Amino acid sequence: MSHHDCWDDETARDYDTPGTGMFAPEVLEPAVDRLAALAAGGRALEFAIGTGRVAVPLSRKGVSVTGIELSTAMVAQLRTKADEARIPVVIGDMATARAPGRFALVYLVYNTISNLLTQAEQVACFRNAARHLDPGGRFVIELWVPELRKLPPGQDAVVWQTEPGYVGLDTYDVLNQRVVSHHFRFDDDGQAALTRSSHRYVWPTELDLMGSWPASSLRRGRRTGSARRSLPSRVHTCPSIGCLADLGPSGIRAGRRGRERRLAMTITITAFERSPDGGKGLARDTRVRWALEEVGQPYAVRLVSFAAMKEPAHLALHPFGQIPTYQEGDLALFETGAIVLHIAERHAGLLPDDPNARARAITWMFAALNTVEPPIFDLEIVRLLESGKSWFEARLPLVEDRVRDRLVRLSARLGDADWLDGAFSAGDLMMVSVLLRLKSSGLLDGYPNLTAYVGRGEARPAYQRAFAAQLAVYTGKPPAG
Numbered sequence: 352m353s354h355h356d357c358w359d360d361e362t363a364r365d366y367d368t369p370g371t372g373m374f375a376p377e378v379l380e381p382a383v384d385r386l387a388a389l390a391a392g393g394r395a396l397e398f399a400i401g402t403g404r405v406a407v408p409l410s411r412k413g414v415s416v417t418g419i420e421l422s423t424a425m426v427a428q429l430r431t432k433a434d435e436a437r438i439p440v441v442i443g444d445m446a447t448a449r450a451p452g453r454f455a456l457v458y459l460v461y462n463t464i465s466n467l468l469t470q471a472e473q474v475a476c477f478r479n480a481a482r483h484l485d486p487g488g489r490f491v492i493e494l495w496v497p498e499l500r501k502l503p504p505g506q507d508a509v510v511w512q513t514e515p516g517y518v519g520l521d522t523y524d525v526l527n528q529r530v531v532s533h534h535f536r537f538d539d540d541g542q543a544a545l546t547r548s549s550h551r552y553v554w555p556t557e558l559d560l561m562g563s564w565p566a567s568s569l570r571r572g573r574r575t576g577s578a579r580r581s582l583p584s585r586v587h588t589c590p591s592i593g594c595l596a597d598l599g600p601s602g603i604r605a606g607r608r609g610r611e612r613r614l615a616m617t618i619t620i621t622a623f624e625r626s627p628d629g630g631k632g633l634a635r636d637t638r639v640r641w642a643l644e645e646v647g648q649p650y651a652v653r654l655v656s657f658a659a660m661k662e663p664a665h666l667a668l669h670p671f672g673q674i675p676t677y678q679e680g681d682l683a684l685f686e687t688g689a690i691v692l693h694i695a696e697r698h699a700g701l702l703p704d705d706p707n708a709r710a711r712a713i714t715w716m717f718a719a720l721n722t723v724e725p726p727i728f729d730l731e732i733v734r735l736l737e738s739g740k741s742w743f744e745a746r747l748p749l750v751e752d753r754v755r756d757r758l759v760r761l762s763a764r765l766g767d768a769d770w771l772d773g774a775f776s777a778g779d780l781m782m783v784s785v786l787l788r789l790k791s792s793g794l795l796d797g798y799p800n801l802t803a804y805v806g807r808g809e810a811r812p813a814y815q816r817a818f819a820a821q822l823a824v825y826t827g828k829p830p831a832g
């Protein structure tokens with residue numbers, strides 16, 4: 352999602368309006384009551400938990416609430432009301448981030464699904480909800496009904512609210528199913544401040560379809576009158592719906608079986624039968640697993656021995672007789688850069704929507720593979736294969752210096768940012784994967800920001816799952832959890 356920037360410190364600080372607007376008791380209480388009833392004593396997960404407008408009162412009602420949230424600024428506000436022990440939050444994109452455990456209820460309120468600007472991302476969000484739900488669990492969405500019928504022919508804007516000090520209008524792009532909300536707020540001197548937000552509007556029928564797509568594992572999207580009444584939108588003064596998808600126990604089980612069945616036919620990667628790194632996750636299948644985990648795509652792994660990698664069957668897949676390879680239907684790919692880019696292009700979660708930001712993220716992928724990985728790889732070769740050679744003592748510091756030269760510049764560019772260019776992207780996934788190869792060398796130690804950067808990558812739930820899966824191949828034991 353590319354809305355990271357709009358939920359900044361200033362927005363987060365001014366977000367809460369205790370007792371009024373969306374925080375008014377008559378707005379909040381019925382919604383919280385309804386959500387508590389739907390959780391029915393089970394755990395609840397709020398996608399885009401924000402400052403805890405709903406989560407905090409829901410947790411006060413005794414419901415165990417966890418959150419997923421992209422904006423650290425919003426979570427900082429939530430933390431002034433509830434600590435991590437009471438309401439744990441995973442920082443990440445609600446379309447892909449994974450919170451530990453399973454939940455009776457996943458909910459996504461206040462029109463937030465419309466912040467995902469493509470259908471693919473919205474579907475990924477449904478799929479992510481399904482992944483978190485207990486059998487029989489529920490996914491609740493609160494969303495306004497698009498006001499397209501108010502759009503006069505030939506015009507693309509609707510003013511939906513005017514009151515002293517405030518004008519709100521929406522501009523529609525019906526071809527791309529987008530709407531931009533413009534909020535003009537006037538101060539006492541008549542000076543206006545403008546804030547804007549972009550949305551992908553969705554009709555109830557499309558939500559139902561998303562809920563019924565087998566890939567999302569939701570058995571059937573079902574809207575109910577009670578959900579509609581209990582979750583009125585106050586974003587715009589217009590009618591809204593609550594879209595309630597019930598997941599019957601048979602539904603979710605069938606869904607998971609379905610996914611496993613498709614898995615062998617859809618995405619299969621290759622990995623070492625016995626990784627020479629002893630399961631440290633340094634073999635390059637880990638980065639492909641990580642990318643697949645980030646976007647929530649199931650995959651199968653075919654293990655290959657060193658001998659089999661040089662056989663014609665494998666060489667037909669990978670001309671250089673290496674791992675990993677990637678097969679999806681008729682498509683066979685090799686080279687992790689190409690594979691990760693393919694995954695990122697086809698599924699939401701690894702590349703920003705904005706074309707320039709997307710191009711920059713891809714640039715970082717190339718930088719990781721073309722500029723940073725080669726000297727790191729040379730260093731590995733020198734250490735592994737040349738330690739007994741006469742030139743070893745002279746060559747090692749030279750190769751180390753070439754690595755340091757890259758690290759110095761990368762560290763300077765990263766500065767105190769979390770990721771290389773805004774939100775986490777395939778560029779970071781590739782860069783962290785490459786830097787991880789240096790972990791045991793001690794060379795990263797001189798660059799605390801890079802060490803923290805790698806740590807942030809490793810802490811991502813998707814990385815953890817990828818790491819555990821590759822380790823399980825080595826140990827022969829299934830991943831924990």
Ligand SMILES: N[C@@H](CCC(=O)N[C@@H](CS)C(=O)NCC(=O)O)C(=O)O
Nearest residue numbers: 634635672673674675685686687688
């Ligand atoms: N540039 C390739 C490198 C692939 C590669 O070096 N794979 C290693 C495992 S990490 C391999 O298969 N080594 C065995 C060999 O080359 O025989 C990529 O990124 O996919």
